[in-house]
Amino acid sequence: MSFPEATEQDVTDPVTGDPDETLDLQDSFQEERGPLLAASCMSMSTDHSMGPPFSFKQEAPTDSQARRMRRCPETDAAWHISRLEDEVGLEVRYIDTFKGRGVFAVSAFEEGEFIVEYRGDLINFEEAQRRRRIYHDALKGFMIDFIWQGKCWTIDAALDDGSFGRLFNDDHLNPNCIIKRIIVGRQPHLCIFAMRDIIPGEELTYTYGDADCPWREKVSKGQIGVNSLPQSSGEMPASGQLCGPTSWRGSTDVHQDGVLCNDSDVCSIVGNSEEDSAANSSDESTSEGSAWAHGISKGKKKEKRIYSETSNALEASKSEEAHQSSSHILIKGISKTSRGSRVYDKKQYCFFCCRPLSKIARHLEQVHSNEPDVAKALTFPKGSKERKILLEHLRNKGNFAYNAEILEKGQGDLVPCKKPRKDSNSGDFIHCLHCLGLFAKKFLWRHMKQCKLRTNELSTPGADKMFSPGACMGPTAQGVSAGLHEILRNMNDDELLLTIKADPYIIKLGEYFYNKLGADSGKHAYVRLKMREVGRLLIQAKKATPLRRMEDFVDPSNFLHVVTAVKMVCGYDDDKCTFKRPTLAVKLGHSLQKMAFLVSFQAMMDRDSEKADKARDFNEMYTTRWCELLSANTLRTFREDKWNAPLVIPFTEDVKMMHLFLDNKQKSTFNDLSSNATSKNWTCLAKVTLSQVVLFNRRREGEVSKMPLTSFVCRNTFDLHEDVAFTELEKKLCRHFTWIEIKGKKGRKVPVLLTPEMQKSMELLKEKRGVCGVPSENIYMFARPSALSHLRGSDCLRDFAVECGAKNPKALLSTKHRKYVATLSNVLNLNNTEIDRLADVLGHSIRVQREDYRLPEGTLQLAKISKVLMALETGRLGEFSGKNLEDISIDASELEAEVSIEHSLDRDENSSADRHSPD
Ligand SMILES: C[S@@+](CC[C@H](N)C(=O)[O-])C[C@H]1O[C@@H](n2cnc3c(N)ncnc32)[C@H](O)[C@@H]1O
Known part of the structure; x- marks a missing residue:
């Protein structure tokens, strides 16, 4: 072209x-x-x-x-x-x-x-x-x-x-x-x-x-x-x-x-081009692509196969049949003679002529030596590793194409790499993403470790695992946007995935969420979650009601069946009138409303006014009766759960213990990374620093975990605003801490304070990223080496809370911490403005956004709120009971001691150095 x-x-x-x-x-x-x-x-x-x-x-x-x-x-x-x-x-x-x-x-x-x-x-x-x-x-x-x-x-x-x-x-x-x-x-x-x-x-x-x-x-x-x-x-x-x-x-x-x-x-x-597939097979980098490219370009038969699959996607009922018939697909176990000795009767399918053969390598050599991939393999000496790998790949590709056909037909035996002992279910097997071999799910991790066709190319998180026949060949292979396809590919291959892919309206719902949120890769998990919730509802409905497809849900005559299915999936207890999962009922209600919208939209496009009317009527019924039949109970359950739940906030002793533990850990991990730059040491320091930042700032752990490296690199280094009157201590606090902004809830900018120690650690982490195997494409400050994702603050805090020996480790998680500050701050006599500032720092809703005064506002928060945060860290908030921020004084020498450690920030260093030098 x-x-x-x-x-x-x-x-x-x-x-x-x-x-x-x-x-x-x-x-x-x-x-x-x-x-x-x-x-x-x-x-x-x-x-x-x-x-x-x-x-x-x-x-x-x-x-x-x-x-x-x-x-x-x-x-x-x-x-x-x-x-x-x-x-x-x-x-x-x-x-x-x-x-x-x-x-x-x-x-x-x-x-x-x-x-x-x-x-x-x-x-x-x-x-x-x-x-x-x-x-x-x-x-x-x-x-x-x-x-x-x-x-x-x-x-x-x-x-x-x-x-x-x-x-x-x-x-x-x-x-x-x-x-x-x-x-x-x-x-x-x-x-x-x-x-x-x-x-x-x-x-x-x-x-x-x-x-x-x-x-x-x-x-x-x-x-x-x-x-x-x-x-x-x-x-x-x-x-x-x-x-x-x-x-x-x-x-x-x-x-x-x-x-x-x-x-x-x-x-x-x-x-894809044939040349691509040749290249693929030569550099062995994209097995999936090459298999399909070849499959399509090689002949009409395979082409038809793939696209008849696509047409199945249009008819949920057909897919459902295929799904049901997937139970007729088996992986035959090893055969044995009547005396119990093994029979070697396994057949492999030729990629080129599709024939089943017992000696595939010999067949390829004798019959298809003109095929570029075979010819390439034959250039290597007999018995050589290279020759073996290339022929093995061709063998897998042939079997893979055959397996694809079986899965589409919904009947037959799949060809695995290794036969299981007994006949097994196809659902227990999965293809390796790299070599295309079919392996038992249980053992795939072992194969992945040694797969010869595995490339060293960086993979996206989770993508390095495998792909299931369903994931690569399901009815969503064409037509669904590439982004949603990727999201589906990363889902577990199970009944739920099959249900999702077989229902056009769940796919449409996925597309809807993907179109809205897909630009942010962090939201892909949410898109998956929404599809999974609805998929589970459909599975449950199929078992207990006449509903078969999501489209049936938005038919007003089925309204009560819908209510039944939702109640079941949310664990409704008829006797107590309570839900096990009350929020799910509310979420499903919202998804069904969207579903009704999608059905009516499609119906309007198809000029199917009857269907469009039904969907509209469903929405009306939803508005009038959903609350009475479901939401009222869910909200009641929800409130009761909250009412009964004891308010768990951390003990002050535990907070101190955790801070002390992290301080010590920070020192040792910092030294380890400075002297020995390995990914392990990098991760240890990153985990400690991440926990420290979350804890000190009482921020949502998710927000800090996702902190981009650029936020740190381009951090605010503003000078004190001349026009704002600060006390000496506040000025010092401003010089002591660094202020950076990250993305918070609803895309709001939220501030994070860094102590000099945190900054020092983060500087080192930044410097050692490359040598410790953090890919340059990884945008996160607290990156996972060899991946594109970030560490999770909640995991780190959970581990450290136990490790530090706290009495109540669960109370040290970030949400509890934020509540802790909110609760303890009541002991202070904060005025409205101060409460607003504190709320802003904590990421709670704030009444006034002072966007126009960003700089002085930032300076103010840094100066004032850091007092509260420091008091919390040292467990001394109680001492300031009844005081407002102006009245709180922290012993400047404590701060100075910290400041003097921090050589990298040499702003205003002289005065403090003079006063506190050992001389
Ligand atoms: C450039 S994209 C067009 C946008 C695409 N429809 C989407 O939703 O992302 C090209 C892809 O759209 C699909 N496509 C384009 N024209 C098509 C057609 N006439 N019928 C079916 N699919 C088509 C094919 O999957 C093709 O690979």
């Missing part, structure tokens, strides 16, 4: 007309359109996270004015490119699990008009190949190759930056848009233009070229109505519109024989 040089649109300077002069975009547009228009366009938001579910709208009206002023579509394109902005009048809608999302017109577009840039990274051929090797198949669909200045380039839009261009779907029969390459600022860009007049409500599509896209088969056979537009004669767009022959799998033609696209080449989105 590529672009002919002839069709390239160079955007020349409109004033000089010189094609070599690229536009000075910012200025020329300001002039051309006037500052007002520029400003109005600048303010167009593409923030998807804020939009309503499944519909990220940009308001249309301002658009017409803007568009009328545009004369040349290419100039318009350049204008948008310069501002990294999308056109208004577009909306992203979720279409179905097969097609995923699509872009729809909210306002009309005229023929030839610029619509949107296909935004992404511009990368060269080598980088594109590298990314293809590591990308999941779903992500490869966002890469477009094209030719420019005789070289192959790629726009990689795999990263979801919220732009619309990346979400345009393919239509090879009747596209209404076309994608063209234009040059702006001496760089090529891909832009999408209207091919004809487009009316509001139409899905915007362009052809991915003459690619062999799997979904096209379905369209032409009329199996799945992926596009409501009438089918045309199938003519390709006129020449010059950058469409022509290429293959879905790819850029193989483009780069295999060294011919970099001729004029008939087209723009198309590529997936």
